[in-house]
Amino acid sequence: MAAPRSVETMHLVADVLIVGAGGAGMYAAIAAARAGATRVLLVDKSLVGRGGATIMAQMTVAAALAEESDDDWRWHLNDTLEAGRGLCDERLAAVLCEEAPVRIREMGEWQVGWARRDSGRIAQVTAPGHSRPRCCYVDFLNTGPAVAATLRRQVSRIDTIRRVSNLSVTDLVVNDGAVVGTIALDAASGEPVTIEAAATIIATGGLTRIYRRNSASANMGGDGYALALMAGAPLVDMVFVQFFPIGHLAPRLVGMDPIMWDPFRYKLGGRLLDGAGREFLARYGSDETDAYTTPRDIASYAITKEVAAGRGSPHGGVYLSFEHIPAGELRAAFGPVIERLAKNGIDLARAPIEVSPIAHYHMGGIVVDERMASPVPGLFAAGEAVGGANGANRLSGNAIPEALVFGERAGRHAATTKAAAGWRDSAAGEAVERIRDMAGGRAGEVAAPELLDELRTLMWDDVGPLRSAAGLERALTRLGGIRDSLGRVTIAPGRACNASLADWFELRASLIAAEALTHAAIARRESRGAHQREDFPDSCPEFALSQRIVFDGAGAIAASFGR
Amino acid sequence: MKKARLKVRRGAVGDAPRYDEFAVPFEDGATVLDALVWVRTHRDPSLAVRYSCINANVCKECTIAVDGKVVYACTTRLVADRVMKLDPLPGKRHLRDLVTETRPPRERLT
Numbered sequence: 001m002a003a004p005r006s007v008e009t010m011h012l013v014a015d016v017l018i019v020g021a022g023g024a025g026m027y028a029a030i031a032a033a034r035a036g037a038t039r040v041l042l043v044d045k046s047l048v049g050r051g052g053a054t055i056m057a058q059m060t061v062a063a064a065l066a067e068e069s070d071d072d073w074r075w076h077l078n079d080t081l082e083a084g085r086g087l088c089d090e091r092l093a094a095v096l097c098e099e100a101p102v103r104i105r106e107m108g109e110w111q112v113g114w115a116r117r118d119s120g121r122i123a124q125v126t127a128p129g130h131s132r133p134r135c136c137y138v139d140f141l142n143t144g145p146a147v148a149a150t151l152r153r154q155v156s157r158i159d160t161i162r163r164v165s166n167l168s169v170t171d172l173v174v175n176d177g178a179v180v181g182t183i184a185l186d187a188a189s190g191e192p193v194t195i196e197a198a199a200t201i202i203a204t205g206g207l208t209r210i211y212r213r214n215s216a217s218a219n220m221g222g223d224g225y226a227l228a229l230m231a232g233a234p235l236v237d238m239v240f241v242q243f244f245p246i247g248h249l250a251p252r253l254v255g256m257d258p259i260m261w262d263p264f265r266y267k268l269g270g271r272l273l274d275g276a277g278r279e280f281l282a283r284y285g286s287d288e289t290d291a292y293t294t295p296r297d298i299a300s301y302a303i304t305k306e307v308a309a310g311r312g313s314p315h316g317g318v319y320l321s322f323e324h325i326p327a328g329e330l331r332a333a334f335g336p337v338i339e340r341l342a343k344n345g346i347d348l349a350r351a352p353i354e355v356s357p358i359a360h361y362h363m364g365g366i367v368v369d370e371r372m373a374s375p376v377p378g379l380f381a382a383g384e385a386v387g388g389a390n391g392a393n394r395l396s397g398n399a400i401p402e403a404l405v406f407g408e409r410a411g412r413h414a415a416t417t418k419a420a421a422g423w424r425d426s427a428a429g430e431a432v433e434r435i436r437d438m439a440g441g442r443a444g445e446v447a448a449p450e451l452l453d454e455l456r457t458l459m460w461d462d463v464g465p466l467r468s469a470a471g472l473e474r475a476l477t478r479l480g481g482i483r484d485s486l487g488r489v490t491i492a493p494g495r496a497c498n499a500s501l502a503d504w505f506e507l508r509a510s511l512i513a514a515e516a517l518t519h520a521a522i523a524r525r526e527s528r529g530a531h532q533r534e535d536f537p538d539s540c541p542e543f544a545l546s547q548r549i550v551f552d553g554a555g556a557i558a559a560s561f562g563r
Numbered sequence: 564m565k566k567a568r569l570k571v572r573r574g575a576v577g578d579a580p581r582y583d584e585f586a587v588p589f590e591d592g593a594t595v596l597d598a599l600v601w602v603r604t605h606r607d608p609s610l611a612v613r614y615s616c617i618n619a620n621v622c623k624e625c626t627i628a629v630d631g632k633v634v635y636a637c638t639t640r641l642v643a644d645r646v647m648k649l650d651p652l653p654g655k656r657h658l659r660d661l662v663t664e665t666r667p668p669r670e671r672l673t
Contacts, residue, residue, distance in 0.1 A: 010672065046615040048670055050622045145621055156669075165670040186672055188658060193672070217616045252592025255620040255638040344592075447608040492609030496575050497659035499603070499611040 009432055010186075010193045014041035014162075016414045017182065017197035019169045020224065022052025023403035024383025024410070025203035026151035027103075031411025032201075033160045040161045040415075041195065043184065044219075045168035045502075049152035051219050053205050053361075053384060054403055057144030058257045060127050060135035062397030063100035068124040068133040073097045075131060080398060083129045083295060084363075084391020085529040086544045087237060091370050092389035095409065100401035103408065104136065112150045115139045127266060127396040129295050135397040140335040141260055147400060167193065169223070170505050171431040172200065172231040172379070178420035179231055179378035183431040185439075187502060190495025192435040196423040199378055199414035202227060203407065206362030206384040207513040208241065212460035214359040215247060215259045221506050222513025224385040228366045229512060229557075233374045235549040236387035238513075238520040239531040240363035242394050243465045245299035246272070247358025250315040253344045258358055260337075261320055262396070267333050272303075273319040273352065274311045280318070297393040297529050300357040304465045304532075307356065317356030322348040357465050361399060363390040363530065364517075367548065372410035377420035382410035388546065392529025439501055441493030448489050448503035451482050455510055463518050468534045472522045479515050486511070516549045516557055523547065523559045565589040567641040569598055570648045571610070575659040582648075583607070589643045594618075596625055596636040599649075599661070611660035612636070626652050627661050 015037040018025045021044035029042040044051055064071040076097040081088050108114050108122065114136045115123040124133040138146040155161055166187040173181045173194070181196040204224030208216040225235055246265065248258040264270060274280045281287075284302040286294040294302075303318050313319050322330060327349050331338055334348075346353060365387030372380045383403040390398060458478055462471035486508060492500045524547060526540040527533045545561040552558045567589040570582045585606055587598040599612045615622035618637055625636040628650040641647070655663035664671075 046622065046624060047666065050624070051615040055621045056616060056619050148621075163670045164672055165666045167672065188664065188672075217619075217622065218614055252590075254592070254594050254618060254640070255635075257619040449604040449608045453604050490608070494575050494609075494659065497611045497662045498609075499660075500608050503608065 010191065012041060012193065012195045013039065014195060014197040015039045016041070016199050016201065016411065017195055018042045018201045018203055018411075019182065019227070020044060020052060020203035020205060020385070021048040021163070022203065022205060022383065023054030023147055023151060023400060024385070024407040025052070025201070026155050027404050027407030028201050028203055028382050028411035028414070029161045030151070030154055030158065031408045032415040033158045035412045035415035037415035038160050041164070041197070042155065042161055043164045043167040043169065045166065045187070046217070046219050047165045048163045049148055049155065051217050053217065053220060054400060055144050055148035056215065056217060056257050057147070057400060058141040058260050059143060059263055060125065060137045060397045061104060061143060061400045062127070062130065062135050062395065063104040063401055064097065064134060065101050065104060065122060065124060065136070067121045071132055071134060073101065076100070076134060079129055079131050080390070080395045083393050083395035085393055085539070087391035087528070087546060089388030089546070092368070092386065095370055096389050096398065096402050096405050099405040099408070103401060103404040107147065107150060107404070110150045110154060112146050113138050125266065128293055129395045130397070137263065140337050141257075141263070143400070168502060168505065169227065170435065172227050173423070173428045173431070174231050175424045175427045176421035177232070177377065179376055180419070180421055180423050180427070183428055183435070185435055185501070185505065187497055190439040190498050190501060192432045194428050194432065198419035199380060199417045201372075201380040201382055201410045201414050202366060202385050203382045203410070204385055206365065207517070208359040208362060210456060210459050210510045210514050211241070211359035211464065212456040213247065213357070215244060215257060216359070221510045223509045224381065225365065225516065226509035226512035228374065228379070228381070229516065229549070229551050231376055231379060232551065233376045233379055234367045235516060236364060236367045236546050237392070238364040238387075238517045238549055239524050239547070240392050240529055241359055241517070242296060242361040242363060242530050243300040243357035244360035245296055245303055245357050246320055246355040247360070248353065249317040249356045250354040251345055253346070256340060259360055261355060264322070264333060265320070268322060268325050268329065271321045271324065273321055274306050275313045275318070276311065277319065280306055280311070295393065296396065300465050301532055303357055308466070313354045315354050317354045319352035320355045321352035323350070323352065361394055363387070363392065363394055370409070371413040372406055373413060378417070380410045380414045382406040392531065438491050438504065439495045439498060442491045444490030445488045446485050446490065448500060448507045451485065451489070452503065452507050452510060455479070455482060455507070455514060459514055463514070463521060466532050466534055467521055469522065472518055476515070476518045476522070479511060479518060483511050483515070519557045520547055520549055520559050565643045567598055567643050568646045569602070570646050571661065572650045573660050576657065584646070589641055593641045594637055595629060595639045595641060595647065595649070598641055599636060611662045613662050624665070626665065628653055
């Protein structure tokens, strides 16, 4: 596939280029190959199939399989729309719910290992927000790793898919209004690489890494959103960040995903308690007498308010207690996880743990149609990078089906797309030169890791679970200051594995994503789903609209509401 | 405040091996990866160290040698009572600082 372009720059050619090799990207590659593309290129800034969000998922996967009770994808759609607080893109939500069963059964045929009942049926549980048992899983806490391993196996069997790890896409190349390929940075050599592609699929996940408290992998810093905006593609509903309510807080837990507690909470009925050991969810309109039913947005709001009122736990969260559950039941439900917890000094029979909201998923993203095509010719998106399907609050269990279903659609349609414009070296020149210049190192006044640290703290403090005009304006001002210092960031010398060079690109992408989100949050003067404004605590019918973000002609962010 | 001390292998291909020492704040339960991220943020942004999942024990990218033993930096706890010596993964081609070539051969560019 490689062909020498010039003496210096490696040039690759693909029918379909997929940026990001998590669940959505891997499935897109499979679907593109299946649809007849013979040059499929799957690249990831980490290792193919080992980075991103899919592999981190320890939870459940929603699909109307009707294994445990009557079910229908339209009922799944109703639950999805209700959770989305009136803002779901119904076309995308319908695609997600209708096609989830075929994708989930296919994963079963590929030996993912869905947990089954003694009867042989796939086990399905009722996760919060679902009207019936619909969520399947792989024991114990192994759903995401099993899905990722299954897709890695399938991808590796297809010889028309070329995989490249540690290749970080920095810019899309636009010619005549169409995306015709990308520029990438090869981490090992520090050299730019140009990639010419008839279709490019962004499958880079969301932006949760721009928050200090997050359950993201290192490569979820908003790259795909920045790439799309810079290429002229619109984003939608950027304000809606899902703050997962019961992210692990204390004692320090290593080797496990911080959002691991949820399945145990609904299997066993773990109790949420304030710092004094009292139940509090009822005060926020949620009755958990019979079962754990509180939606994620309401639980996060309740915990944040309790902590703000001084009723939190010692580390600034609330308690999650399983002390009322008999030891035998705990052991049966947690299985080998009990030993992993013990190594972290956690004994659930004797003491509660502390939990608090954590940035977990982003509902907003790139505007696409049912083919996963963006309005910019040649540019597609898949998975969490897509905006709109989940509205203002994602129903639990919808993320992995979204990765598979949207990945399949993006790969299939991208494979049959005709190149809208041809590659042009000059359209890539500036971005190639930037990498080449910076990779040699330069003296500066500030360091990117320090600025990224500051960005994540200010996003958490001022653009987090509870927002206000004052905090949002403060954040926007400081983000502008950080943007002004991009040109003064020190780059260490030495091209090979230059960490400070990679940091500069991460900082640039995170800044664009953060500014887009903050602009959008200032304009949405209401509270809805995951967007909670202290100064506008109620939902307003006039804001029951989706909100688009674009770069205007001058490269500034512009936000507008519409249907 | 208690400190942990790290002796970290530095340098790229062809450089003479050398070690830099860093003192980092010690907190109960903190990991070697926490300390390396702290060093990159507060002491030396040029330190090359690879990681992806950070804490979830799934990506295997932060595999290094700590005191000669091959471990994941994200699940190895810091100790405060002695210097910990950090080296790149042995048996793999060394690229820079703590980074080695760990990509499967079929996932490389050339």
